[in-house]
Amino acid sequence: xxxxxxxxxxxxxxxxxxxxxxxxxxxxxxxxxxxxxxxxxxxxxxxxxxxxxxxxxxxxxxxxxxxxxxxxxxxxxxxxxxxxxxxxxxxxxxxxxxxxxxxxxxxxxxxxxxxxxxxxxxxxxxxxxxxxxxxxxxxxxxxxxxxxxxxxxxxxxxxxxxxxxxxxxxxxxxxxxxxxxxxxxxxxxxxxxxxxxxxxxxxxxxxxxxxxxxxxxxxxxxxxxxxxxxxxxxxxxxxxxxxxxxxxxxxxxxxxxxxxxxxxxxxxxxxxxxxxxxxxxxxxxxxxxxxxxxxxxxxxxxxxxxxxxxxxxxxxxxxxxxxxxxxxxxxxxxxxxxxxxxxxxxxxxxxxxxxxxxxxxxxxxxxxxxxxxxxxxxxxxxxxxxxxxxxxxxxxxxxxxxxxxxxxxxxxxxxxxxxxxxxxxxxxxxxxxxxxxxxxxxxxxxxxxxxxxxxxxxxxxxxxxxxxxxxxxxxxxxxxxxxxxxxxxxxxxxxxxxxxxxxxxxxxxxxxxxxxxxxxxxxxxxxxxxxxxxxxxxxxxxxxxxxxxxxxxxxxxxxxxxxxxxxxxxxxxxxxxxxxxxxxxxxxxxxxxxxxxxxxxxxxxxxxxxxxxxxxxxxxxxxxxxxxxxxxxxxxxxxxxxxxxxxxxxxxxxxxxxxxxxxxxxxxxxx
Numbered sequence: 160x161x162x163x164x165x166x167x168x169x170x171x172x173x174x175x176x177x178x179x180x181x182x183x184x185x186x187x188x189x190x191x192x193x194x195x196x197x198x199x200x201x202x203x204x205x206x207x208x209x210x211x212x213x214x215x216x217x218x219x220x221x222x223x224x225x226x227x228x229x230x231x232x233x234x235x236x237x238x239x240x241x242x243x244x245x246x247x248x249x250x251x252x253x254x255x256x257x258x259x260x261x262x263x264x265x266x267x268x269x270x271x272x273x274x275x276x277x278x279x280x281x282x283x284x285x286x287x288x289x290x291x292x293x294x295x296x297x298x299x300x301x302x303x304x305x306x307x308x309x310x311x312x313x314x315x316x317x318x319x320x321x322x323x324x325x326x327x328x329x330x331x332x333x334x335x336x337x338x339x340x341x342x343x344x345x346x347x348x349x350x351x352x353x354x355x356x357x358x359x360x361x362x363x364x365x366x367x368x369x370x371x372x373x374x375x376x377x378x379x380x381x382x383x384x385x386x387x388x389x390x391x392x393x394x395x396x397x398x399x400x401x402x403x404x405x406x407x408x409x410x411x412x413x414x415x416x417x418x419x420x421x422x423x424x425x426x427x428x429x430x431x432x433x434x435x436x437x438x439x440x441x442x443x444x445x446x447x448x449x450x451x452x453x454x455x456x457x458x459x460x461x462x463x464x465x466x467x468x469x470x471x472x473x474x475x476x477x478x479x480x481x482x483x484x485x486x487x488x489x490x491x492x493x494x495x496x497x498x499x500x501x502x503x504x505x506x507x508x509x510x511x512x513x514x515x516x517x518x519x520x521x522x523x524x525x526x527x528x529x530x531x532x533x534x535x536x537x538x539x540x541x542x543x544x545x546x547x548x549x550x551x552x553x554x555x556x557x558x559x560x561x562x563x564x565x566x567x568x569x570x571x572x573x574x575x576x577x578x579x580x581x582x583x584x585x586x587x588x589x590x591x592x593x594x595x596x597x598x599x600x601x602x603x604x605x606x607x608x609x610x611x612x613x614x615x616x617x618x619x620x621x622x623x624x625x626x627x628x629x630x631x632x633x634x635x636x637x638x639x640x641x642x643x644x645x646x647x648x649x650x651x652x653x654x655x656x657x658x659x660x661x662x663x664x665x666x667x668x669x670x671x672x673x674x675x676x677x678x679x680x681x682x683x684x685x686x687x688x689x690x691x692x693x694x695x696x697x698x699x700x701x702x703x704x705x706x707x708x709x710x711x712x713x714x715x716x717x718x719x720x721x722x723x724x725x726x727x728x729x730x731x732x733x734x735x736x737x738x739x740x741x742x743x744x745x746x747x748x749x750x751x752x753x754x755x756x757x758x759x760x761x762x763x764x765x766x767x768x769x770x771x772x773x774x775x776x777x778x779x780x781x782x783x784x785x786x787x788x789x790x791x792x793x794x795x796x797x798x799x800x801x802x803x804x805x806x807x808x809x810x811x812x813x814x815x816x817x818x819x820x821x822x823x824x825x826x827x828x829x830x
Contacts (some may be wrong), residue, residue: 174523175615179483180416184661191630196638198299201648205637209506216538220613222480224652225738228746233588233599237263238568241596245586247437247740249650250381251294253289254280254373257386258451259586263389266465267573267590270566272389278553279391281451281471283376285546289449290369291580292497292535292542295645296421297362298705300532303642304428314359315351326358326419328413335360365539368406372546375399383795397559402513404550408689411511412541418515421536425519434527435618437611438490442578447506448541449500450578458524459489465574471588474602482651482669484610485602492610495582496645497534498525512541518547528615532645535580568594579604581645605644605651612644625824672728674822677709680736685803686742686796690733691793696815703828719778719785729788729825731818736793742743743809744796745817750789788825792818 191207202223210218229248233241242260246253258280298310307313335355342348348356370380375395377383385393442449443456454462465472471485487493519533574587578614582604589598616637623633676697678690694708711718722730738748753775780786794814797806
């Protein structure tokens with residue numbers, strides 16, 4: 160360990176071990192369960208189990224993030240609206256998502272954007288790429304190597320590591336060191352190591368300049384608002400862009416320090432393990448290292464057009480993951496991201512980036528997932544070089560405001576793809592004649608990598624068990640594996656479109672059928688009263704059918720006892736939920752969906768999960784007379800503090816009428 164810690168690392172995750180703790184298992188079985196892995200985005204867990212002889216080892220990756228329904232939200236929206244919506248998929252790298260959606264619309268509508276728009280989009284991608292790579296290497300992976308809880312502990316560590324003297328220091332570092340020493344003298348940082356804190360500050364400036372560029376191009380650093388089909392809604396001022404360009408050009412000394420710190424930390428932390436070969440997929444460039452454009456390349460299939468890739472990849476789902484997974488005609492899984500791009504575009508790296516690769520021990524072909532972060536560090540150097548060139552070329556041409564383009568929509572299909580920091584991003588949409596989305600499918604880099612993570616977990620888990628590693632070592636080595644993949648789990652969990660045979664069949668009600676609409680929630684807890692407000696609005700409108708309204712409150716099993724007595728033919732529940740993308744978003748679930756949610760012990764699904772959702776499951780198990788038609792409408796709450804009144808973003812009128820129309824359609828099916 161490079162740092163001498165004051166206390167043992169406290170993992171953010173929860174670890175459970177079986178009887179074989181500390182060895183190969185002997186005569187007892189082993190079970191290693193790591194819940195909520197630290198240093199990755201979103202909720203991800205894994206478990207490794209073996210039989211009593213330690214021979215049959217099985218590893219399982221579990222992605223437990225609640226579903227986010229971006230595809231469903233996009234349906235019925237214009238291409239311009241969709242670009243803004245999908246940029247919310249990721250706060251760290253919104254530009255690739257907005258760009259992918261915009262490219263898809265432009266291909267479907269047959270529209271070509273200006274050279275300036277393409278250049279600005281590419282510069283925006285560079286900004287996200289630099290920020291994300293620095294964040295992952297500095298804020299997540301380096302602390303993980305050092306068994307620290309966060310980058311904060313790195314900055315405030317009390318003991319200066321010996322290798323700080325080996326890091327290439329700059330005048331900026333010594334100036335920052337004097338500032339930190341003054342703060343320590345005044346008591347502001349009395350427990351900090353002056354050298355390490357100054358080092359952390361200098362490295363964090365790489366974040367700052369990347370965010371500054373993102374804010375300038377995108378209108379704000381997080382969730383950009385300028386990238387839309389056909390054009391950029393805002394253009395930066397030349398003087399501002401030139402000033403940021405100079406900061407980027409002068410950031411190489413800071414980047415030298417990042418590479419040095421990463422090498423020192425990785426040298427002590429990365430394991431040396433047998434590595435399986437795999438398929439890599441990424442953009443292939445012709446003249447420059449590709450992030451924004453190019454063909455899609457595969458190490459097993461060669462270069463592909465968008466149409467060829469659409470047929471080559473195959474999405475599927477597994478029981479243990481809320482994330483889609485993707486296979487190809489050639490492989491059960493494949494890997495995307497920095498390591499894939501470096502393998503496919505090695506010849507296009509600059510001499511400076513290749514020097515970093517040599518310094519970090521990276522050469523191609525490289526199949527080692529533990530080198531993915533090193534590949535990110537190499538790519539960060541490439542970005543610093545290419546973004547300055549791109550800005551210089553744009554400034555040489557001159558910037559000008561663009562007019563709103565005449566993009567004429569038409570019915571059709573379009574796919575947009577490019578590289579996000581974590582890998583290839585693929586968006587595909589179908590549009591009607593008005594240009595509104597009728598179907599959407601977003602494949603996120605982490606979704607593409609999930610199958611590869613699972614295969615690596617199985618391969619390396621078995622190896623570690625066979626070679627007699629302790630449970631503690633296995634936990635750390637496999638956690639580090641998943642950290643290197645840089646997964647963004649909450650970005651990857653999306654609605655899965657099932658085939659026609661698996662789609663829900665429309666229920667039908669007889670004219671005299673009896674329907675109940677039941678509200679769940681506390682009327683005195685802000686948005687928790689959503690259900691009550693909606694059914695009151697439904698009552699005032701009136702429904703053509705035998706419909707009764709029930710204020711269910713926060714009752715659990717007793718609610719189902721009461722409903723059983725009334726012998727309803729269909730029951731609609733309305734409740735506030737948590738886990739959707741935006742306040743006021745709506746999710747519709749059937750009774751089978753509710754049971755599936757209740758059976759999972761993972762993410763919080765509803766504000767009343769312990770009462771309502773599991774109450775429903777218990778009621779079914781106990782044989783309550785529950786109607787075949789059960790529908791649940793959940794509305795994303797904004798706040799549930801004690802008080803009256805709903806968040807303004809919640810449109811109860813629209814939700815009420817959506818339920819009214821559905822119920823009336825059910826009755827109308829018999830007429």
